[in-house]
Amino acid sequence: MINLVLVVMSAFIIWGFGFENVGWVILVCSIGVLVGFLGLPSYQYCLSSEWVGVDEMSLLMVILCVLVTMISVVSSCKDVKVSELSLVGGFNIVEMVGLVCGGSLLFFQSCSWMDFYFFFEFSLIPTFFLILKWGYRPERLQAASYMIIYTVSSSLPLLMGLVWFWDYVGSDNMLLVSMVSGLSGGNLEWPWLVMSLGFIVKLPVYGVHGWLPKAHVEAPLSGSMLLSGILLKFGGYGMVRFIWFADICFSKYTQLVLVVSMWGGVLSGVICLCQSDLKSLIAYSSIGHMAMSLGGLMTFYGVGKMACVCMLFAHGLCSPILFSLAASCYDICGSRNVLLTKGVLRVFPLFSGLWFLFCVLNMGVPPSLNFYSEIFCVGSLLWGNISFGVLGGMMCFIGGCYCLVLYSLVNHGSPSANVDSYVSLSSRYVYSSIFVMFFLLAGGFFIDMFFL
Template structure:
């Protein structure tokens, strides 16, 4: 099934037709449903191995890759752009499905290179070089302890298979296992390791922002899931509680920062830090409900945040500005786009029946079972998420319409299709969750 999805992805990418790519999304949705119905681990030739988390993220990678092509129909040098999208999609599918630890690390870091080319080649501002430097320094330096840890594990008799690490009993070779989590905490990212993310989002093209928010951040969560059985981290230990509390308080601070943003992209980028705080609480809880809640929030955030960036791109194409003050009155310009903006905004605040709601409910229960002190920041995170989500909708759809917007007319059908394909699985995928 996974190989068939990859082959279809490559075929549609070679065709280079945006209409064909968008039309193929419905086919991929039908093909991807059986993956979610399988709760068992599927192995292929000892090289690839997929469980539920890998299956969900593989399908999400392929799905968002097509949506990126549909949202970037007007970019220059479309064939080169399309090749980079295919390269990133193949590397992500490999990272989520490979079974060897060093192969995972190579693919984990290899996705960085085509993403940098995407930001440098199709970025908006001259500051994109500074954003690339921030991104490289944070991600590469954070991954060095993980490389040392995997090497020490292998040379001390550990397995090279990600799925057999939980049976490795001698964990004394990883005495500072919390340090090896640094690579995944940077990729998530969590406070205060998030400084590279807003810069990269602001300078990246729309496809780059959709990759960063929808897919690259999920590599950090997937890495914690795969190596959680190996790390010596107890949910009641001082280090784990400190990391979770800093993450929650940092998520609250960045959510407050969202309310003061004047740039649409910066607002959506900072909102990702708050959502990833939920994910980290679920992953470090070492409980099945925590893992399930983190997976649901990751998939829901991947679809919702990617849709919000696609929506911001449609606003930019209309007003040629990302400032909130220059993007008002879209309710009079296109009521259909305004409806989709409202649906994505309320899904971002975890309204029913979105996946975010179910995932956050699981994490609420896990957080309360670990420590009641987690409940106030979790509740404040949810409240602030509702505040800045409504702020996005009200700021863009109401107010006096700029004169240049009224002459443009309604949005194109491709823009509306991309936004619709983000919202539909986000609110109806719960029917296929085992």
């Protein structure tokens, strides 16, 4: 499995640094990686070493991290070329992306919750520099500051709680604490609610989401792809791990988080219908999808947890490509305003086809992974309470509405005067999109490999 991942990574890196006409290599390697999912070991959480603990979910998140990093480097052709002359302390943008990927890989495999917390926050540092140095507008300083203030301040209660747990149990090993039920003796309802703020802000849930649209709008393409594909998954993965080793059960406090996240998802979907900026619209759609995944997890049903993991993976591949397509629109039209990018279908039919495919994937068309994750999330919400199921259905319906609106506004109508028909569409965007599309569509036929 690792060899297959390395083959795909090598192919992307070779292609990303100048070799042409190897799109077929990417497709062949994608088939190999997908078949490699059949080789995922079927076991519960176990220790590979003193520092690393893995299970099927950890491996799935590691694979997601590697894939998103590859497509972000390949798609960011303009930033990579400029970065040869744009260094921050000796680092260019590719190395910053590598730092984010390395910190994320260590986070997803940490077996100690203190290491878990350290790498939970570490990836913010290279992301901060990505936004600050390679952002496009002067507001990038405010966006980077918002991200740091929101995430660090909300994770301080999490740090205090984890230190207290370490003193209470005498160990910070997740597997050991889960096996001996070391945290189940006390009342963890209020402490859990306060400590979960660190994960809720990283998702983020509506209400503490103010940093995300700002960060997405001001970040370069690679920064937006990493934020939506990897860093937003920290909150969901952390919540799954924390509930597991702390032995959290359904209570009025978890129900409060469920209600807030579901209503927030509905509101973020309504906001998407009113957005004029492409990157803001995609960012708010991410808030809605993360709310749906958190809702499935907070029902505390096994199918809800499995659907949550599947949605994390599916959204982690779909959303970065939407940001890549938005960057293509900016290259073609010089604007991200949906009213100034009309009529792309007449000028770039292939590009319009990619927009259509990923808009319908984002709204959950069968037999994609997005479809199965949404269906099972709504099913687990219906088992919990019919009111939650209604909210989940509203989120799916509104999601379909804004995806159709997004596609129709960008692609249909008379071509805007801003559309430059002499701009050539980069093959990097096309092959990256086809690569991800294969995973999302073909992955539906191997759904048991993603429902962990």
